[in-house]
Amino acid sequence: KAGVTQTPRYLIKTRGQQVTLSCSPISGHRSVSWYQQTPGQGLQFLFEYFSETQRNKGNFPGRFSGRQFSNSRSEMNVSTLELGDSALYLCASSLASGETYEQYFGPGTRLTVT
Amino acid sequence: AQSVTQLGSHVSVSEGALVLLRCNYSSSVPPYLFWYVQYPNQGLQLLLKYTTGATLVKGINGFEAEFKKSETSFHLTKPSAHMSDAAEYFCAVSDWRAAGNKLTFGGGTRVLVKP
Secondary structure (H helix, E strand, C coil): CCCCEEECCEEEECCCCCEEEEEECCCCCCEEEEEEEECCCEEEEEEEEECCEEEEECCCCCCEEEEECCCCCEEEEECCCCHHHCEEEEEEEECCCCCCCCCEECCCEEEEEC | CCEEEEECCEEEEECCCCEEEEEEEECCCCCEEEEEEECCCCCEEEEEEECCCCCEEECHHHCEEEEEHHHCEEEEEECCCCHHHCEEEEEEEECCCCCCCCCEECCCEEEEEEC
16 A cells, blocks of 8 residues: 655745645545644644544644645645745644544655745 | 653664663643654654553564653663664654644654664
């Protein structure tokens, strides 16, 4: 079974632009979570989608948004990029939503904002 | 709010020596606990988890961790380090009372294995 895939793997954007990252979960998984990883702040939870509905949201500004499609694929969007948005963005999928379900992480998208 | 503290951002061990990574959590109720490993340019891989039941949890690659409620700790150990264990390790918690899959991570411990 294929793992979690994230596209693109690397991205360079300019301040003020917007960006869309994509995540394809493991086949059959219906929950997708997003995390931001930076050297300064570590790993921080962005949001979770389950059955096309946002289930949980972390403490990030409204510039960060996401959505999930009927096939469980998910996208996250960051508008008006800032230098501080440079990070590794990780997506994780699980069978369903709930703390006992194991989350499988993708390789991440490394976003650089210049 | 929950929080996770990993003591030591860098740990250096000799090949064959004991690996001990420390994790303490802060939570009003015992949470579910996880250890993940991250190799360079890769995502996170689950090593082991504690939900309920036996407090000594065995995971993959020879790792194990013990949940100690009185010490609010979940330290990770491996009796004999291998070169392939060089990676960054993250302790994480989730709140079983809350809906969803939100994980709160510690700051991570980077392990260097010396030959």
